[in-house]
Amino acid sequence: MQLVKNNPPIELQNAVQKLLKDFSPADLVLVGCSGGADSLALAWCTQVVGQRLDLKVGAVIIDHQLFTNSAAVAIKTNEQCIGLGLEPVIIKKVEVEKAHEGIEAAARVARYKAFEEVLSETNATALLLAHTQDDQAETILMRLSRGSGAKSLSGMQAVNGKYLRPFLHIRKKIVHESLKLINLEPWQDPANNDNQFLRVKVRNELMPKLIEILGDGAVNSLDKTSQLLRDDNQALEEIAQTYWNANSEVKTMGLDVVDIAKIPKAIRTRILKIAALEAGVIPGPMTFEHIEAMDSLVTNWHGQGNVDLPGFVHAQRSGGRIKFHSSKL
Numbered sequence: 001m002q003l004v005k006n007n008p009p010i011e012l013q014n015a016v017q018k019l020l021k022d023f024s025p026a027d028l029v030l031v032g033c034s035g036g037a038d039s040l041a042l043a044w045c046t047q048v049v050g051q052r053l054d055l056k057v058g059a060v061i062i063d064h065q066l067f068t069n070s071a072a073v074a075i076k077t078n079e080q081c082i083g084l085g086l087e088p089v090i091i092k093k094v095e096v097e098k099a100h101e102g103i104e105a106a107a108r109v110a111r112y113k114a115f116e117e118v119l120s121e122t123n124a125t126a127l128l129l130a131h132t133q134d135d136q137a138e139t140i141l142m143r144l145s146r147g148s149g150a151k152s153l154s155g156m157q158a159v160n161g162k163y164l165r166p167f168l169h170i171r172k173k174i175v176h177e178s179l180k181l182i183n184l185e186p187w188q189d190p191a192n193n194d195n196q197f198l199r200v201k202v203r204n205e206l207m208p209k210l211i212e213i214l215g216d217g218a219v220n221s222l223d224k225t226s227q228l229l230r231d232d233n234q235a236l237e238e239i240a241q242t243y244w245n246a247n248s249e250v251k252t253m254g255l256d257v258v259d260i261a262k263i264p265k266a267i268r269t270r271i272l273k274i275a276a277l278e279a280g281v282i283p284g285p286m287t288f289e290h291i292e293a294m295d296s297l298v299t300n301w302h303g304q305g306n307v308d309l310p311g312f313v314h315a316q317r318s319g320g321r322i323k324f325h326s327s328k329l
Contacts, residue, residue: 008041008048013049015166020050020164023126025053028056029050029126029127030119030128032059037179044182059078062110062111062114090118090122092117096110115163127164128163128166129163131168133223136168140223147288154230155223157230207219239270244278260298261298269291273291276313279313297315301317308327312326
């Protein structure tokens with residue numbers, strides 16, 4: 001039995017339908033639902049659009065077990081999703097392992113691992129996530145503070161494999177206000193007011209100040225900038241990959257220093273990164289400093305030693321070529 005008869009605002013419906021319109025009838029799509037306002041609105045909207053497109057719509061609720069009543073929150077969210085007409089609704093408990101990156105990063109790793117498990121178990125076509133334009137702007141600001149490059153500043157993608165973010169270019173206030181149409185009470189995550197988390201500081205302190213000084217359009221501008229950077233970064237990465245694919249000898253002989261020194265830095269550093277990854281470098285811990293050090297072997301050579309890279313690999317200039325070797329003893 002569906003809890004409500006009201007339909008979501010057409011802007012939200014159109015955003016969801018845009019990403020689901022090419023799916024086949026009877027495909028199962030899932031919504032990642034925390035019980036918060038964004039994800040409840042997405043669950044409701046996806047169910048309405050799914051009925052129109054003859055899709056099966058379910059939900060995944062991740063219980064991170066990070067606070068004492070997390071199980072009760074998950075159960076209430078389960079009831080709300082069922083009330084909206086979603087089926088199946090799956091609760092997944094996860095263990096969040098402590099990591100040096102912090103609890104937020106560790107929770108994200110655990111959450112996406114659970115998502116992957118559910119996608120495999122249910123053979124779902126897609127999993128929808130409720131990130132909004134405000135979330136995108138916060139992400140860009142945080143990454144700016146870390147000196148991130150074009151790829152990182154591209155932010156989140158509306159479509160990333162099976163993960164879909166229909167609300168990514170819609171303001172959070174529009175999403176939240178939609179719930180007034182059905183009087184559905186969202187869960188208020190206490191972590192959203194805990195200033196030990198960088199995102200909370202950005203959301204509650206930096207974003208309001210940014211809007212106060214630059215106007216409400218600043219959020220949309222940050223989102224647009226990320227989209228432009230994504231296009232630019234994709235083009236540069238495709239050029240770098242084309243070079244790598246067309247020069248098969250570099251995989252065994254290494255990169256010719258004279259040759260790649262002629263290539264613009266934005267492309268050259270991407271070629272060096274491809275070469276490093278192909279040699280077994282771990283991508284996550286590889287930083288801007290690692291890439292700059294590799295590039296200095298090309299452009300600022302003065303006999304320096306190897307560049308140590310994550311994954312027990314080192315880059316070395318030898319015989320006019322940049323080569324990668326295992327540094328394990």
